[in-house]
Amino acid sequence: MASIKDVAAAAGVSVATVSRVLNDHPSVSADARTRVRAAVEALGYRPNAVARSLRTHETRTLGLVISDVLNPYFAHLARSVEEEARALGYSVIIGNADERPDLQDHHVRTLLDRRIDGLLVSPTDGGSPLMLDAARAGTPMVFVDRWIAGVDVPVVRADGRAAVHDLVAHLYALGHRRLAIIAGPAATTTGSERVEAFRVAMGEYGLPLPDAYIGQGDFQAESGRRATERFLDLAEPPEVVFAADNLMALGALDAIRARGLRIPDDIALAAFDDIPWFVHTDPPITAIAQPTAELGRAAVHALVDRVEGRPPESVTLPARLVVRRSCGEPPVAQAPTAQPSPLQRSKS
Amino acid sequence: MASIKDVAAAAGVSVATVSRVLNDHPSVSADARTRVRAAVEALGYRPNAVARSLRTHETRTLGLVISDVLNPYFAHLARSVEEEARALGYSVIIGNADERPDLQDHHVRTLLDRRIDGLLVSPTDGGSPLMLDAARAGTPMVFVDRWIAGVDVPVVRADGRAAVHDLVAHLYALGHRRLAIIAGPAATTTGSERVEAFRVAMGEYGLPLPDAYIGQGDFQAESGRRATERFLDLAEPPEVVFAADNLMALGALDAIRARGLRIPDDIALAAFDDIPWFVHTDPPITAIAQPTAELGRAAVHALVDRVEGRPPESVTLPARLVVRRSCGEPPVAQAPTAQPSPLQRSKS
DNA sequence: GCAGGCCGTGGAATCGATTACACGGCCGAC
DNA sequence: GTCGGCCGTGTAATCGATTCCACGGCCTGC
Incomplete structure (x- = not known):
């Protein structure tokens, strides 16, 4: 060459x-x-970009470490991150941590070895020493979706509290009282925050949230299935299962279907994260939608600001409830037209 | 540092x-x-990996250019590629071409500038000069899923012909005679091959495939919706719509649902590419499943063989039909247990 | 006792770019 | 006419690693 x-x-x-x-x-x-x-x-x-980077000490590359590419939410996020970065003249290298702290560390290390200009992370756990050291050592870094407390790193995320409140209100109005949640790993902020928001909202309606109604999941489909089976085995099973992400909702669907139960008549289902397929499941699933593309864009902006010496800004955007039919009769005022799927809306 | x-x-x-x-x-x-x-x-x-690469002329990095990360099939493929590459001591940089030849070229160029050791491509089009030049110039390269004829590059892909034949047999047995297909872009091999296999199989059953029953799509949901609407507007609409990928099937679902039609009573639906959500759509969708993870692994092996001086091998694996309920009554012998979703099976 | 070889080590070239510095030529100002 | 400055250009240092080659010391064999 x-x-x-x-x-x-x-x-x-x-x-x-x-x-x-x-x-x-x-x-x-x-x-x-x-x-x-x-x-x-x-x-x-x-x-030769390699030679150029050696000399200039910049790679015009950002690293993105996400928890799971198979999760449509993260795939969508990754896509929006790459798009925005490209518009600003950066490339993106994606590391898929698969919800495993060791893999997350592997990717962070590899990215740092490559001297990427900045790092976007959605941490799988409470924060490995490696990542904390990198942050302290001054690696430009931004947390997206999930974050780690006590580190001076900007955070770009969605606040689902209002939407979770709306969801509980919706469920309450439909007459549901026994609500269960499949939580994500407690070590992740999204894992614990969603449970907390749920608990608070239920408290406002005077509803208890017994431990038996809190299933422990890991954001993967299989854990959603197991948690749901445990709920269904209870002497008094819940009337509603709220899955803290879309893959666990898929697992819950599997479990409910395996028992031959009907949604929403026998049990209702709702999920955090909205994805195109939720429009077409049987029945369409009520979900909390995050502004995924906006999150990706905002995260890139914050990181590039940091990389290029401008003060980066933390951003919090609201999530919102999308009511479908998986929790009971649709509200009377619902329009008769089909609801477009979020994927398609995002393309317009 | x-x-x-x-x-x-x-x-x-x-x-x-x-x-x-x-x-x-x-x-x-x-x-x-x-x-x-x-x-x-x-x-x-x-x-410093940058300095090391400059000196050694190797980056221990593979490039993967795929058409669309939002397509669960490609996300799955990307994941399996990264996994296998990591096991062999390589990193992977993913470029998302979004079915756009210009973006594909952008990523190929960026990856070559970074002096990746080898390139895995699922070409969006018939082959840009850039890619053909790179192949001729000796860049280690392997095509995965889709390929370009006339270039001396190993191909790792699935052969769907037998499965498409099985699908047509299945549809014929259910009494369907007017079958339509939503094709992918003719410039892609998977776009044209699937139509061709469909045409051949129909020929064997003495069924015609009129032009009006061939919708032109681009592997994106929106095109599936449009093609389906056109089918439904025909004086004699088809009894079955076969979408050549899962996103166009999603669009078809949207269109069918918007008209208030029922599947499979009013119209049947089948898709190429099986994904976990097809188990839970209303109704579960009959699909042709590719051995996605195996394809990813085989592609990495072929590429690494090429990179490390061993003769690389082209690989073709069979796809298979997964019958569900979207085309009509399930076969009498079907087991009563719920069919596990492909995502979960792949994790076991 | 001496030659030859091996072992551990350091010096320096090298990869392919960027960029500080120097230099020659030409211009205009005085 | 001379001098200062600018313009276009080239030489060489530099980034951070790898690796060839040389060298000194010691062991071994004859």
Whole structure:
């Protein structure tokens, strides 16, 4: 592969001049400029980003460590992050932690070794020493979706409390009193916050949240299935299961279906995170929708601000309740038209 | 951030010795070795992958350019690719082409500039000059899922012909005669092959495939919706719609639902690519499942073989039909237990 | 006792870019 | 006419690693 030296030789100039042309430096004669451009064209030359990064100490690359690419929410987030980063002239390297702290550390380490300019993380756990050290050492970093308390890192996330409150109100209005939740891992903020918001909202309606109605999940489908089976085995099973993410809701569906129960007649189901498929499940699932694309964009902006020396800003956006039919009769005022799926809306 | 020089100074040895310790070179005294390791620990030193790559001309990184991360099939593929690559000591950088040739080129260019060791591509179009040049110039490359004819690049893919034949047989047995297909872009192999397999299979049953029953889609949900609406507007609409990927099936569902039609009574639906959600749609959707994880693994192996100087092998794996209820009454022999969703099966 | 080889080590070249600095030529100002 | 400054250009240092080569010391074999 041709190097800058080959281009210099072909154009009859020094490598310095070639470099100047490549970087649009003003003090190059028009003549030299055209000769260099011609040589670049003729040789099919492309600058070596590795060499450039070594010299300039910047890679124009951001790292994104997410918990699970198979989760449509994170896939959507990753896509929006890449899009926005590209618009700002950055590339993105995605690390999939698969909800495993060791894998998360692996990716963080690899990304740091590559000297990415900044790191976007949705932490799987309470924060490994590696990540905390990196943050303290001054690696530009922004938390997205989930975060770690006590670290001076901006956070971009959705606040679901109002939406969870709306959900409980909706369930209460439909006559449900025994509500259960499948929580995410307590080590993640989203894992504990959603339970907390749920508990608070239920408290406002005077409803108890017994321990037996709190299932422990790990944001994966299988855990949603197990937690739901446990609920259904109780002497007094809940009337509603609220899954703290969409994959656990999928597992809950599996479990409910395996018992031959009907939704919402035998048991109601709701989920955190809205995805296109929820429109077409049997029945369509009531969910709390996050402004996923906006979160991705805001996170990139915060990180790039930090990377380029501007003060970064934490951002919190509201989530909102999307009522469908999985919790009972739809509200009387519902429009007769089909509700478009969130995926398609986001494309318009 | 500490460099190898700092480590050398701290350990009282030369950089050459530090490098030897780091790379487990045998001829270093035990004493020097421990001093270097101590210095590495004390300084929290991590080798700079950028500098290393510049010197060694290898990045231990593979590029993966896929058409759409939001498509669960590709997300699954990406995950399996990353997993296998990690096991072999490689990182993966994913580029999401979003079915746009210009974006695909952008990612290929960026990846080549970064001097990745090899490239895994699922081409969006018939092959841009950029990609063809790269292949000819000797960049280690493997096509996965889709490919481009006339280029000497190994291909790892699924053969859906037998499964499509099984699908047509299934539909025929259920009494359906007017079958329509929503095709992918003709420029992609999967776009044209699936139509071709469908046409051949129908021919074997003496069924015609009029042009009006071939909808043109682009593997995105919105195009599936439009194609389906056009089918439903025909004087004689088809009895079955077969979507060539899962997102177009989602769009088809949207369209069918918007008209208030019932599946499978009013119209039947089947899809290429099986995903977990198809188990829980209303009704569960009959689909052709690809061995996605195996494809990812095989693709990585082929590419790494090529990168490391071994002869790479093309691989073709069979897809298979998964019958559910979206095309009509389930076969009498169906087991009463719920069918597990493919996502969960893949985790076991 | 001496030659040859091995072992551990350091010096220095190298990868491919960027950029500070120096230098020659030419211009305009005085 | 001379001098200062600017413009275009090239030389060389530099980024942080790897690795070839040379060198000194010691062991072994004859």
